[in-house]
Amino acid sequence: MLEFVSVYSRYQSQLNKVEKRLQFEVASVQQDIHSAASTLLTAGGKRIRPLFTLICSQLGKPHQYWDEIERVACALELIHMATLVHDDVIDHADLRRGSPTVRSRYGNLAAMYVGDYLFAKAISLLSGIQNARVHFELSNAIVKLCKGEIEQIRDLFNWDQTLHNYLRRIERKTALLISVSCSLGAIVSDAPERDIYLLRKFGYWTGMAFQVIDDVLDFSGEQSTVGKPVAGDLRQGNLTLPTLLARRKSDGKRLMKLVRPEMTATDADEAIDIVRQSGCIEEARNFAKLCMEKAIVYLDQITDLDSRNELQIVAQFVNERLF
Template structure:
């Protein structure tokens, strides 16, 4: 399968520059934070979010050049994303992320929480210095959405009455909001027509939801080696996702196992078996496909270019992760 990084060829050099800048922006004055920044922004990250920002910047400017404000927006986007991951890993007590030790497992909870806070603070500072109130509002909303999504997930753990709409809303807050609003911010900085700016938002929203749904499918179909965590980890922690919600429509006993938090021997194994035996994974795959198609259609307002093609390819790559 094609590596996602090969899809970033129009902005490959820009992403290398971004990684170096992030380490300097975050940790230059603090040795411990610099060590954490090296850990966070070193090799291994896919950097899909800043890549989307940079590709959209090239696709929306007449000369296909990336302005300093576009570059800073990409850096802010990755800072916000990384800060949310650091905090999520502390809350979830995750020792690994994608098979790599998390910040809190390497440096301790105190440093991890401070590093996450510092990243959010730094992103806010650089955001303010863009001197664009519309973009400040868009990205500030993202930080609110991330917190809202995490709270919603915490409050709905092991709740078999969670609605599908609530699941999609939480998925938007936790994953799609950042991609959607950073994509829209590119349009604002590029001074695109309002209709196209909204289409860029739609691209990011649809792609973000598709990515989350694919991740939720992989929680049941991927290997522990690929996921960097045990299969079914989200379900075991009480996080109910699309495959589980669909499976509950077929297997009425699944709700009871979830409600008692898999407290009896064999509960969790039975729950995973029901999810994998149901149409939940196939239906989730179809839903991800629908959102992917919506994302690609939202790019129709952009002129054909290498960058636009990469944005379409990233959307399709997401679905190929399931094969």
């Protein structure tokens, strides 16, 4: 954690510029949109995606291409914020980072348009970048992100889904956006082609680990720490890795019987206990470690030692975080 704070502090001035740009971009004369977007922004967040973009830009010419780097970093965070707003509508979530969600403050319909507003702002920001490759990579990631969201809705309470379904879903929902956070930071700063490839792969596997750890924390974290109700995914019927692994254990049949659309609060509590006692939370954490090992294989091939060390520290934080 101390090493992560040290890396974060090295980029603090640049992250402050990104933050000011974000505040400017979400501003609107429409008061409800302005209030909702500003509240979401000030609720905090680790700004991991902009940080990855900033670090990866160091492999090119960051001082020469700062405007493009800032645009990419801000756009990625706006897209991430938009997906959170939409996710909270899908999940009927009332809390995010310990604060009321946009949907709980303004209703589902307004929340969907706030998310769309943030997406539009991200696209507007990127329109100032001439490199067509940036637009292709990010638009491709957003298309797959939307597919991942639809797949999650389709697979709610679906015990017939495979682990492959789950992995494809988290690839689309999380890993690809982190992957492009790394690759685009390198692309817009004119980094070497080999480094762009390695960073894209590093970001992908780091993103896979990131989402698995999120799914682990959904069961093992405390609400006061993670900022939202514990085991919210299971209560909503979203079957994540710990739950899918637990169905193979001795209490698996009981678990599948409990987790269903008409599940009661008592049923959910019993199902959560089954998952927690199955040993599958630790199995899922070990899978995240395997993902990080794959990420490091690509990272170790990057020749810039400083950037490599910084990325490894941030990746380690992702894998060991408590929130």
